[in-house]
Amino acid sequence: MYRQFVLSFILIFLSLQLFSQAGNAVYSFLDLPVSSRIAALGGTNVSLRENDLSFAFRNPAALSSESSKQLSLSMANYLADIQFGSVMYGFSGRSNNYFAVGVQYIDYGTFDKRSELNVSEGTFTAKDMALNIVYARPISSQLTAGATLKPIFSFFEGYSSYGVAFDAGVNYNDSAHFFSAGLVLRNVGTQLKGYYSNESGQHYEPLPFDIQLGVSKKLAHAPFRISMTLHNLQHWNLNYASINQPQDNLTANSTDASSISFVDMAFRHSIFGVEFVPGKNFYLAASYNHRRHEELKMPGFKSSAGFSFGGGIKLYKFHVGFGMSNFQVGNTAYQFSIATSLNAFRL
Secondary structure: OOHHHHHHHHHHHHHHOOOOOOOOOOOOOHOOOOOHHHHHHOOOOOOOOOOHHHHHHOOOOOOHHHHHOOOOOOOOOOOOHOOOEEEEEEEEEOOOOOEEEEEEEEEEEEEEEEEOOOOOEEEEEEEEEEEEEEEEEEEOOOOOEEEEEEEEEEEEEEEEEEEEEEEEEEEEHHHHOEEEEEEEEEEEEEEOOHHHEEEEEOOOOOOEEEEEEEEEEOOOOOEEEEEEEEEOOOOOOOOOEOOOOOOOOOOOOOOOOOOHHHHHHHHEEEEEEEEEEOOEEEEEEEEHHHHHHHHOOOOOOOOOOOOEEEEEEEEOOOOEEEEEEEEEEEEEEEEEEEEEHHHHHHH
């Protein structure tokens, strides 16, 4: 236990030196939802630990004995025909050591390549990918600790970048009282190679570091579970450069924290989700992401930005899920997931 606390303190100290202004980070695809269920819960959840392997992408401590020999796949149709997805496989070692290996990727599509004289020079592609090597181990009957090593690769036309990130998390699960909680330090790391060099050498950019804390509580006498996830706890002012608001000049104004109330800013750090879970083989989920709503709404238009919905069901030996996330009118992302346990196919 002493070593765990020392390691956590060191990671928190180092990570607090690495955070940057909201939105100014490289490899932002790491924040995309990795399954339809996580998409339906607002984009992230670090508190749940059950028979859904994809939660280990968000909190490595979500691995358990139920994760062994599970295979999870997900694919999403994102905005502007961008495609992203993930795949993960879990397995167990000796003495309650849990492992998983996964890949998270995004394909931005094919683009026309043209010279400064608008002469066609063919096409090019842009892709990002991260390998996830996950390890978790129970500390007690209710507390699990885990870590993820993430080598990252990025290719944009003739530009490439490589980096490495590290996640560390803990999960507390009190099944007797239907309560769980999680704390994660995500994307602690650095670029090993930037996209370009200048007179000072390699140009490095910060990773999307994020401290997340979440809790989930299932009602004792009703099939409903409520979750709340707090994100970006290392950075209070989630300001950004807005281009959706009317401007008095040609320069987009940065949202000033002083113009946002304390309550509003606090809710921008919060994601609320609710699930209808009558059993392990079926669920319906809905959520609200206030930061997404405030940043993507447009004056004069009613917006459902920030709301997400989804559901899942077990069909034969497969768990199939669907999720949808609303951004703006006409801009909705759809995500599909399928998972199975290889133990179900043993003869």
